[in-house]
Every structure is written in structure tokens, then in C-alpha cells.
Amino acid sequence: MNTTISTSEWQIMRVIWTLGEATSNQIIRILCAETDWQPSTVKTLITRLIKKGIISHNGAARDRIYTATITEKVAMVDTLSTTLHEMCAMCVGDALVNALADTPLSQTDISHLQALLAKKSKTAPPTIACNCIPKGWEACHDDREKK
Amino acid sequence: MNTTISTSEWQIMRVIWTLGEATSNQIIRILCAETDWQPSTVKTLITRLIKKGIISHNGAARDRIYTATITEKVAMVDTLSTTLHEMCAMCVGDALVNALADTPLSQTDISHLQALLAKKSKTAPPTIACNCIPKGWEACHDDREKK
DNA sequence: TTTTTAAGTTTACAGTTGTAAACTATAGAT
DNA sequence: ATCTATAGTTTACAACTGTAAACTTAAAAA
Structure with a gap:
């Protein structure tokens, strides 16, 4: 399971971590308002995060609820440590x-x-x-x- | 000029920054000893860093001397700040x-x-x-x- | 019931990155 | 003068990213 979160994916994660859990609709509304992304972009990123195992969802076929599989803190500390050790x-x-x-x-x-x-x-x-x-x-x- | 330094490129930069200036031969010898990279890999990374404008060289056709165009400190602070602002x-x-x-x-x-x-x-x-x-x-x- | 909306899936496509082999040409060795 | 090692250039190729349109299908609205 690739645990690397890209810059764009990070935006999705921040929304999910902050809300605790979120529907794609919520994520799309928030991020399309804050960035110049199209809804499709958000959908793609959600799909990639699922594939990477960084988020998961309740099995619903529609209006799924997405949640993170790792805590924000772990992700942040991990990213920071990696960056610091690269230097x-x-x-x-x-x-x-x-x-x-x-x-x-x-x-x-x-x-x-x-x-x-x-x-x-x-x-x-x-x-x-x-x-x-x-x-x-x-x-x-x-x-x-x-x- | 794209100022993004990738993880692999960062390795090249550290050698150049530390030595102040370096030939490809030095970089290759050091990094091939420390990593499992082939000489070609180092050559490619040097070429990319040149293209990005992050390093430059004295015009020699052979045995060029490469130097960084930005200081290590600037690159580090920049990378760290970017990472922190992403969170x-x-x-x-x-x-x-x-x-x-x-x-x-x-x-x-x-x-x-x-x-x-x-x-x-x-x-x-x-x-x-x-x-x-x-x-x-x-x-x-x-x-x-x-x- | 028919239409519309929107959630999720597929497909797209160029740029970046990791990794490296192959090729070219030249400076130094013999 | 010829050969050889090697510095630099080209080409390669898959995975990852950024960004998004198109398609499918089911739920909600009319």
C-alpha cells in the first residue's frame, strides 16, 4: 500500500480529516469553492486515495461516506520527518x-x-x-x- | 524556471552543495557508492537539474564543473515552508x-x-x-x- | 412515469520522476 | 596514430501527478 499523499491529494485529506467523515458532495463543494478545480478532479483524487488505501468508505453504492485510514497527525509527522531526513x-x-x-x-x-x-x-x-x-x-x- | 527539486535530484544537490562545486565524476563516484544507482542515473539527474536551472556549469565540453544556482539554505527553507503551508x-x-x-x-x-x-x-x-x-x-x- | 441530477467509473493526456541503456565524441594512454 | 575510457547526449519506459471530460446508472424531482 503506497502511503504517499501527493500535493493535490493532500487537499482532499484535509477536508476529510477536518470533517471526520465526508461525502464526495461535501468535498467537491468545499474544494471547488476554494480552488479552481472541476468536480471531476476531486472525484479522480478520491478514487486514487481509495486505491492507495489512504481513505475508505462505507459500502454504499451512492452517497458514500469517506473516512481516512490514517490520522492527520501521523500523516503530518511522517511527511515532516521524511522531508527533514532528506536534507x-x-x-x-x-x-x-x-x-x-x-x-x-x-x-x-x-x-x-x-x-x-x-x-x-x-x-x-x-x-x-x-x-x-x-x-x-x-x-x-x-x-x-x-x- | 521550475524550481522544484525532486527527491532523487536532492541527492545530487547535496553533493554539489557540500563540495561547493563538483564534476560529474565526483558525483557519480559518491552517489553510486552510497546508493544502488547506476552512473547513467546520476547523469540523467544532472541533466535535469541543468534544464531546471538549479545547477549550471563552466562551459567545458568535458570534465565540466557543476555548481548550484541556489544556496542549500534557500532550498531547504523553501521546501520546509512549502511543506508546512500545505498542512x-x-x-x-x-x-x-x-x-x-x-x-x-x-x-x-x-x-x-x-x-x-x-x-x-x-x-x-x-x-x-x-x-x-x-x-x-x-x-x-x-x-x-x-x- | 419520465426527466433531471448527480455519484461513481472509465478514459484521457501531458508533464514529472525514477531508473537506466545506448550512442557519440573526445581527451588521454599506448 | 590508434585505441580506450569516459563525459555528455539521446532515447526509453513505466509509475505517479495534475487536471478533467465522458459515460453509466440510480435516486430524486416533476
């Missing part, structure tokens, strides 16, 4: 500072993040090594120099 | 706490993040509203109930 570990902290500067956070969010950081700082290393190229391969720099 | 604003904070729990951060990273959070907390609202469905559309819930 240079040494640079992630700095990038986060810059990305979060522009991200709305509530007082509660901030408190929770502060608590996490306080805890992490107890065991955090002074520096994180770059993990973009394996150690020893710095020798690659010499390749050109020897010419 | 429910109300849930982002919570997802971050969970994603960061598993992300290595240095003491310095943590200090910088703490400074940012301290600053943000001065003006942060008590809560962030869900922005998954437009206000007023909660009426969608009623659709099914009226049947």
Missing part, C-alpha cells in the same frame, strides 16, 4: 529556524516546542555532522587538483 | 513537536530555535484556527443530517 543533518536546525519564523504558532504550540527543546538540550551534541557525503570522500576534492 | 495550520505545531523529537539538533541549533520561540511567543496568538475548510462551510455537516 543535510547539519543544516536542518538552521533551516528550521528560518522556516518557523514564517510559520504561525500558538502559545500552546510554542510551549510544547520549548519543552521539547529543553529536554533535547540535555543530551544534544555540540554539533551535528554533515551527512551529505560519506567520510573519506572529501578526497574527491583532490581529483581536480591533481590535474 | 493544517492548527496542527502544524503539534506535528513539529513530534517530528523534531526524532531529529538530531545541536546545542547551537537548539539555542537558535529557543531564541526564535521566545521572540515569537511575545506576539503569538492563543490559538491558530484550522484553515482546512473555509469558515461557514461547517454547514456541510448538515447535508447528511437532513436526510
Whole structure:
């Protein structure tokens, strides 16, 4: 089961997660109002999400009720973690500072993040090594120099 | 100029960013050792990145030197911001706490993040509203109930 | 009962991505 | 001068995405 949610599919999921459960009619009405999609586009995306196993429905032949098979939180944490792990570990902290500067956070969010950081700082290393190229391969720099 | 960097292309970029500049030979040697890619795969990805304008090279016909046209930081912040904005604003904070729990951060990273959070907390609202469905559309819930 | 509406299914089609073989041409080795 | 290795270019091909029209069928309206 491919658990990758594409950008467009993500929109469908947000509606379903927020409403808890939804009919295609609801999803179509909401998303066609917010985006310039046609109803067909939403239908296609719903079908793909079903095929991917990310949503399911009560067996009705019509006016089905769709629900998510994974929680919003799991999907979000998963996506974020994947993105962060795709990047240079040494640079992630700095990038986060810059990305979060522009991200709305509530007082509660901030408190929770502060608590996490306080805890992490107890065991955090002074520096994180770059993990973009394996150690020893710095020798690659010499390749050109020897010419 | 399409500035989207795919997952595979990201690997190429990390090598170039880390070395500052690199020949295809270096990129191929490093990535073929780290992944199970063939040299051709790396060549294709380099070509695509050139076409996208994300890297460029000195005009040499052979043994070109490739460099990035955007900094690693810009690319990272951009990617992170895009990802965060794709998600429910109300849930982002919570997802971050969970994603960061598993992300290595240095003491310095943590200090910088703490400074940012301290600053943000001065003006942060008590809560962030869900922005998954437009206000007023909660009426969608009623659709099914009226049947 | 006939018509209309809309939910779900099929088909479409181009662009992106992952992955790579084959081909071309040239710089360096012999 | 000839050969060889390899850097760069072309071609390939399936899966995934974005976007949507067309078709089918059943429920609701007239």
C-alpha cells in the first residue's frame, strides 16, 4: 500500500480529516469553492486515495461516506520527518529556524516546542555532522587538483 | 524556471552543495557508492537539474564543473515552508513537536530555535484556527443530517 | 412515469520522476 | 596514430501527478 499523499491529494485529506467523515458532495463543494478545480478532479483524487488505501468508505453504492485510514497527525509527522531526513543533518536546525519564523504558532504550540527543546538540550551534541557525503570522500576534492 | 527539486535530484544537490562545486565524476563516484544507482542515473539527474536551472556549469565540453544556482539554505527553507503551508495550520505545531523529537539538533541549533520561540511567543496568538475548510462551510455537516 | 441530477467509473493526456541503456565524441594512454 | 575510457547526449519506459471530460446508472424531482 503506497502511503504517499501527493500535493493535490493532500487537499482532499484535509477536508476529510477536518470533517471526520465526508461525502464526495461535501468535498467537491468545499474544494471547488476554494480552488479552481472541476468536480471531476476531486472525484479522480478520491478514487486514487481509495486505491492507495489512504481513505475508505462505507459500502454504499451512492452517497458514500469517506473516512481516512490514517490520522492527520501521523500523516503530518511522517511527511515532516521524511522531508527533514532528506536534507543535510547539519543544516536542518538552521533551516528550521528560518522556516518557523514564517510559520504561525500558538502559545500552546510554542510551549510544547520549548519543552521539547529543553529536554533535547540535555543530551544534544555540540554539533551535528554533515551527512551529505560519506567520510573519506572529501578526497574527491583532490581529483581536480591533481590535474 | 521550475524550481522544484525532486527527491532523487536532492541527492545530487547535496553533493554539489557540500563540495561547493563538483564534476560529474565526483558525483557519480559518491552517489553510486552510497546508493544502488547506476552512473547513467546520476547523469540523467544532472541533466535535469541543468534544464531546471538549479545547477549550471563552466562551459567545458568535458570534465565540466557543476555548481548550484541556489544556496542549500534557500532550498531547504523553501521546501520546509512549502511543506508546512500545505498542512493544517492548527496542527502544524503539534506535528513539529513530534517530528523534531526524532531529529538530531545541536546545542547551537537548539539555542537558535529557543531564541526564535521566545521572540515569537511575545506576539503569538492563543490559538491558530484550522484553515482546512473555509469558515461557514461547517454547514456541510448538515447535508447528511437532513436526510 | 419520465426527466433531471448527480455519484461513481472509465478514459484521457501531458508533464514529472525514477531508473537506466545506448550512442557519440573526445581527451588521454599506448 | 590508434585505441580506450569516459563525459555528455539521446532515447526509453513505466509509475505517479495534475487536471478533467465522458459515460453509466440510480435516486430524486416533476
